[in-house]
Each structure stands twice: as structure tokens, then as C-alpha cells.
Amino acid sequence: MTLQTLLELKANAPGLPGPYLQENLAPYRAIDVLxxxxxxxxxxxxxxxxxxxxxxxxxxxxxxxxxxxxxLCPWPGNSDKIFLDCELHLQPDSAINKIVGGFQPGHLHYHLLQHPPHKALGVAYSFYYNVLSLFSDLIVLFVSDTGGLKRVINILCYWMQEGLERRHQHRAYISLVFGEGNEIRDEVVMGRLEIAMLYRLRTMNTQTDYTLAQIQQTRKRLFNISIIRHTKNLVSAIDKALLAGTIYRAEAGLNFSAINWKLLFQEATVHYGKQKYSHFNVISASRLHYPVPKHLSACIMDVFRSCEESHEIPYIIASALAMDAFPPRMQSFPPDQVFETLYREAVHQCEKNAKIPNVTLKIKLFFSTLELEPWRFKHTPCRVCSSNNVTIIKLKPPTAGNRILHLRLLQAVSNQLLCHLFYIELKTMPMFYYSPEVITIVIRCRLNPGHALLDLLFRIHRLRICFYYQCDEITEMKALVCTEDVIQKCREMQPFERKFKIKVLSPTAAISIDMDGIDGEKYSISNCPYRVDHLIEDQGLNNPYRRTALQIDRNKDSLQSKPILQLEVAKTIDTLELLV
Incomplete structure (x- = not known):
């Protein structure tokens, strides 16, 4: 089994800043399948x-x-484990390949290192600790390959300094693999390490006298170090150390799912390139696609003002925060850390404004002891027909744009408004393992199944109106908007849908889709040309915590069984203006 390159160090080209970390997306296939x-x-x-x-x-x-x-490579025989094989530290400073200016293919991401160490060796070991250790259950360090025990101790002291300066909260589980015949006892290794750590700490802070107990406490907080003496015992020793690391990460809320691991690892790589001394906060990064409400402080103050009994305030606020704390599929971080990261500042500010002492501490206590469960979306039945509520019409699909169309004016729409009835979506998230990538786009219509949609499709079919689509292909491709098969499906109360495959070189490529107007001229459909990365963002495909869309029953019989509901919906549609 072969390894695939995930990250490489690249020097700057003439006239460009640098250095860069080049991220290759192809190896993520092994993670995405999990x-x-x-x-x-x-x-x-x-x-x-x-x-x-x-x-x-x-x-x-x-x-x-x-x-x-x-x-990166999957663990042989176990699909839930992966290896990260690191040789970035072997890169000679005089032989770093330069990046190529100009167009960047979609399967490569370049991360500018704005505050890099002076040498490639420093970049490598800094990245190993500040990023890889946060996403690794175990780090296996081969002593002979890194220059012997003295060199390994220097590396660990450097990692200690990085951990203290960036205020890392996680503990790295590390196994040191010695070569055959090495007789240095474990306590000797730890003793030498602690002496070197003491010297490094005194160099960092000359005003503080550190005791041996403080050094040991620092070492145990940042590292859990085990020693493997013989490579013949390597597999069983790694399994034992990996089990210990896995148990710790589960307790610390760092046992990421494959989806979360990829998302957070990529965010951490971006953060490493931009920030010099700040640690990467996985809790904050997990909420980038599902941010904390902007007006949180105002809402908390409303509770303070509304509650007559002050002793009820901590319970109410803690319960409300718990509802926001864990979106669907979010990593199960420890509640006390979630509170400190996301809510403490807003709650403490409200405590000062309301002048209620110790309320922040009480809210944190109640928040941390609540039995938090993933959100369960329950749909109340309709009061008219007692059926579960379903979404009949999309007022504003996320990729649809902002133009206005009144359904009663459907027969009199202009060519441009007619074309803006149609919008595009991606069938799946493009991964860009390789470039170019063939992706499937789906063209939909805002009109839901019914007479209005069929009337429109019959007219389009008679006029032989076509779609014209293109991205990075040389020639523009053409297809009928409406075929006999499409009409038949819409008669069966299925939504309008047309799928096409196109080639895309990078996420910045723009998808262009035009269609014939009634006057024979070409007009773009909604939001086209549409950049692929903007389409991904608008559709929410890059958000692993997005709410799953409600499944709408499009079956004709099921709709006929709800005549009262349909009448109510028809009346509502007559008065609505759709945001297109």
C-alpha cells in the first residue's frame, strides 16, 4: 500500500510572498468515505x-x-485508522521547490505562512506539534532518524515552549522508538528531559524559580510519553499506546468523526499560516458554519429584565444556551469548555450590567450538568387535516437570487423573469481530489408540481427552448429544457429537474447556464455565471452541521389525500410574492 502526499513545503516564486504549505486534496478520499x-x-x-x-x-x-x-494512508486492514507519515523535517533549505505562479488547479490549496520559523526544519516541527498533534491519537517518533536522544529532547522542549506560548489545552501522546540494543532506562530518559525542560523554562522566564514538581506537572500536562525499545514489539506497543491516546481524546471531546476531522484539520492548517502565537480553538472553529447568535447579549439581558425571581435566571439561561450549544452532528466537546469558549464573555458582561453577583458561575454549573442530546426536529401536525406539516413551496432557495415574481403574472412574465424561474444546485460536494473534476449540476424550477408548472413546461416544449451550459469546457453544450420524460414526471407530481455533467478545473471556476427566451435571445438563469465555491457556500455543502432538508412526499396519491390542506396552500400561494 502506498502513501499519498498531503502537504509539502514550497518556496515563493519571484515577486510573491512565501513560503507556502501546499495541500493536496486527493488523499482526503480515504477520510471522506468514512x-x-x-x-x-x-x-x-x-x-x-x-x-x-x-x-x-x-x-x-x-x-x-x-x-x-x-x-496519508489508511491503516492496513482497518478502515477507521489512518497514518500520517511525516518527513517534512528532512527538507533541505537550499532545495525547496518553488510554487508556480498563475492559475491554481482545484486539487491544490496554497497556505501562505505569514510568520514562519527561519528554517524548514522549524516549520516542520512547529506544524507537527501545533496542528498534527491536535488531530492525532498518537505520535510515533523514531529516535535514530531524528539525530539521537539529545535531539529528541530538544524537539520535546521546543514543543513544550510552543505549547506554553500558544496556551495549548490538549495533551500529546508520544511514543519514542529506539533502535535495537539501546539500554537507556526509561527513568533516565525522563530525567534528562525534565532537566532540559527546566533549563528551557528558566531561559524563557528568568524571574521564576521552577521546582522539579512543577516541571513534572508541565510535562504530564502537555505530553504522555511512552518508550518502545525494540521494533519487533512495535505493533503491539503502538496498539497499547494508541488505546491510551484514544481513551484520553474521547474524554477530552477530541475523538473526531471523519467529517469533523477533515473540516477542522483544514481550518487548523489555515490558522497555522496566519497566526503566530495563538492556539487553534477547535470549539470556535466548529461553529464557523453555525455561529453563535449575534444578539446573544441582548437576549440574555431580556431574560434578566423579565424574570421576577432572580434564582430562576441561571436555569432559564443555561437551558437556552444548551439548545444552541450542540447543533446536529457537532463534535461532543465537554460542556464546561463549550461554555467558556462560546458564552462566558457574553454572560459575564450581562452579569456586570445587571449587577447580579455570581450568576455566570451558576449558569456555567447548570449548563455543564445538563444532559445534552442532539437536536431532534419534531413537526407538529396540521390543525386542518392532522397531517404532518411539509414544505410545499420554496420561498427562497439558497442558490436562487433575489428577483421578484408574482405567480398570478406567470403568463405575462418577461423573457428575463422566465429564465430566472430556473436555478442551479450541485448534486454533491465537489472534493477536487484531482483537477479537472467532473461534477453534476441540477437545474430546478421554483414552481412546485401542479398546473402552473405543467402549463409552463408545455409552452417551453412547444417552442423547443434549450439550455446552454459551460464551465471550463472549450465548447458550449446544448440540451432541451423540457423533454417528454420531464413532462411525464411532472404529471406524476414530481418536481422539475434536469441534470448535466460539466468539467471544473478549480473552485473559482464559474458555471454559465443560459436558456432561450420567448424572443429567441439567450438569457442567463438565476445567479449565473455562478462560481463553484460560491455555489458550495450558498448551498451549505461545506457545512457538516447543516440541518437535513425535510423530505417532501411528492406522491400524487398522498397529495390527493389532503384536499383541505391543498386548498389552504392554494389560497396562500395566490397572495404570496416569491423571493426568487
Missing amino acids: GTKTLQVVTVIGGLQKRATLLRYFGLSRQSAPGYSVA
């Missing part, structure tokens, strides 16, 4: 001994992955 399964990650750092060991015991080869990179 979906919501919990992922276990083992990061291995070394050189020749590491390569020989991985090939011998795991059958992993770097033949297709160049040196001086971070490569």
Missing part, C-alpha cells in the same frame, strides 16, 4: 528507520509520495 465514523490517527515522524519499519510491519511504501512531505 463519513461519521470516529477516526483514529497515528502520526509517524522519522526517516530511513521509519520507512523500513512501516514497510516491514504495515506494508506501507513511499514510492508514489516524494520525500520532504506529510503523506
Whole structure:
């Protein structure tokens, strides 16, 4: 089994800033197929001994992955585990390949390192700790490949300094693999490490006298270090250390699903390139696509003003915050950390304004002890027909634009408004493992199944109106808007839908879709030309916590069984203006 290159270090081209981390998207295929399964990650750092060991015991080869990179590969025989094979630290400063200016293919992302260490070695070990350790259940460090025990101790001291300066909260589980015949006892290794850590801490802060107990406490807070002496015991030793790391990460809320791991890892890589001394907060990053309400403080103050009994305030606010804290499929972080990260500042400010002492502490206590469960969306039955409520019409599909159309004026719409009845969506999220990528676009219509839609389609069919679609293809492609098959499906009360495949080179490419107007001229459908990355964002495909859309029963019999509801909806539609 071969490893695929995930990250490489690139120097700047003439006239451009640098250096860059080049992220290749193809290896993420092994993670994407796991979906919501919990992922276990083992990061291995070394050189020749590491390569020989991985090939011998795991059958992993770097033949297709160049040196001086971070490569990814599934754990042989176990689909829920992956290896991150790290040789970025072997990159010579004088031989870093430069990036190529101009067009960037979609399967590559470049992350500018705005505050990089002076040498490639520093970039590598800084990235290993500040990013990879946060997303790894275990780090396996081959001592002989890194220059011996003294060099390993220097690396661990550097990681300690990075952890203290960036205020890391996680503990890295590390296994040190010694070569055959090494007789250094475990307590000697730990003793040398603690002495070196003491020296480094005194260098960092000359005004503080550190005790041995403080050094040991710092080491245990930042690292859990185990030692593997013989490579013949490597597999069982790694399994044992990995189990300990997995248990810790589950308790710390860091046992990410594959979906969350990929999302947060990519966000952490971006953060590493931009920030110099701040640690990456996984809780805040998890809410980028589902932000905390903007007017949270105002809402909390309303509760303060509305409650006559002050002792009820902590219960009410804690319960309300719990409803917002864990969107569907969000990582199950410890509640006290979620409160500190997302809500404490707003609650504390309200406490000061309302002059109610210790209410923040009480809210945190109640919030942390609530039994939080993932949201369950319940749909109340209709009071008219006692059927579950369903969405009959989309007032404003996310990829549809903002023009206005009154349904009563359907027969008199202009060519442009007619074309804006149609809008596009992506069938699935483009992964850009390779470039170009073939993606499937879906053209929909805002009109729901019914007489209005059929009348429109019959007219379009008689006039032989066509779609003209193109992205990165050389030639424009053409297809009828309405076929006999489409009309038949709409007669069966299915929504209008046309699917086309197009080639896309990068997320910044624009999809162009035109259609014939009644006057024979071409007009763009809603929001076209539409950039792929904007379409992904508007449709919410890059948000793993998005709410699952309600499944609408389009079956003709089921709709006929609800005549009263249909009459109510018909009356409502007659008075609505659709935001298109």
C-alpha cells in the first residue's frame, strides 16, 4: 500500500510572498468515505528507520509520495485508522521547490505562512506539534532518524515552549522508538528531559524559580510519553499506546468523526499560516458554519429584565444556551469548555450590567450538568387535516437570487423573469481530489408540481427552448429544457429537474447556464455565471452541521389525500410574492 502526499513545503516564486504549505486534496478520499465514523490517527515522524519499519510491519511504501512531505494512508486492514507519515523535517533549505505562479488547479490549496520559523526544519516541527498533534491519537517518533536522544529532547522542549506560548489545552501522546540494543532506562530518559525542560523554562522566564514538581506537572500536562525499545514489539506497543491516546481524546471531546476531522484539520492548517502565537480553538472553529447568535447579549439581558425571581435566571439561561450549544452532528466537546469558549464573555458582561453577583458561575454549573442530546426536529401536525406539516413551496432557495415574481403574472412574465424561474444546485460536494473534476449540476424550477408548472413546461416544449451550459469546457453544450420524460414526471407530481455533467478545473471556476427566451435571445438563469465555491457556500455543502432538508412526499396519491390542506396552500400561494 502506498502513501499519498498531503502537504509539502514550497518556496515563493519571484515577486510573491512565501513560503507556502501546499495541500493536496486527493488523499482526503480515504477520510471522506468514512463519513461519521470516529477516526483514529497515528502520526509517524522519522526517516530511513521509519520507512523500513512501516514497510516491514504495515506494508506501507513511499514510492508514489516524494520525500520532504506529510503523506496519508489508511491503516492496513482497518478502515477507521489512518497514518500520517511525516518527513517534512528532512527538507533541505537550499532545495525547496518553488510554487508556480498563475492559475491554481482545484486539487491544490496554497497556505501562505505569514510568520514562519527561519528554517524548514522549524516549520516542520512547529506544524507537527501545533496542528498534527491536535488531530492525532498518537505520535510515533523514531529516535535514530531524528539525530539521537539529545535531539529528541530538544524537539520535546521546543514543543513544550510552543505549547506554553500558544496556551495549548490538549495533551500529546508520544511514543519514542529506539533502535535495537539501546539500554537507556526509561527513568533516565525522563530525567534528562525534565532537566532540559527546566533549563528551557528558566531561559524563557528568568524571574521564576521552577521546582522539579512543577516541571513534572508541565510535562504530564502537555505530553504522555511512552518508550518502545525494540521494533519487533512495535505493533503491539503502538496498539497499547494508541488505546491510551484514544481513551484520553474521547474524554477530552477530541475523538473526531471523519467529517469533523477533515473540516477542522483544514481550518487548523489555515490558522497555522496566519497566526503566530495563538492556539487553534477547535470549539470556535466548529461553529464557523453555525455561529453563535449575534444578539446573544441582548437576549440574555431580556431574560434578566423579565424574570421576577432572580434564582430562576441561571436555569432559564443555561437551558437556552444548551439548545444552541450542540447543533446536529457537532463534535461532543465537554460542556464546561463549550461554555467558556462560546458564552462566558457574553454572560459575564450581562452579569456586570445587571449587577447580579455570581450568576455566570451558576449558569456555567447548570449548563455543564445538563444532559445534552442532539437536536431532534419534531413537526407538529396540521390543525386542518392532522397531517404532518411539509414544505410545499420554496420561498427562497439558497442558490436562487433575489428577483421578484408574482405567480398570478406567470403568463405575462418577461423573457428575463422566465429564465430566472430556473436555478442551479450541485448534486454533491465537489472534493477536487484531482483537477479537472467532473461534477453534476441540477437545474430546478421554483414552481412546485401542479398546473402552473405543467402549463409552463408545455409552452417551453412547444417552442423547443434549450439550455446552454459551460464551465471550463472549450465548447458550449446544448440540451432541451423540457423533454417528454420531464413532462411525464411532472404529471406524476414530481418536481422539475434536469441534470448535466460539466468539467471544473478549480473552485473559482464559474458555471454559465443560459436558456432561450420567448424572443429567441439567450438569457442567463438565476445567479449565473455562478462560481463553484460560491455555489458550495450558498448551498451549505461545506457545512457538516447543516440541518437535513425535510423530505417532501411528492406522491400524487398522498397529495390527493389532503384536499383541505391543498386548498389552504392554494389560497396562500395566490397572495404570496416569491423571493426568487
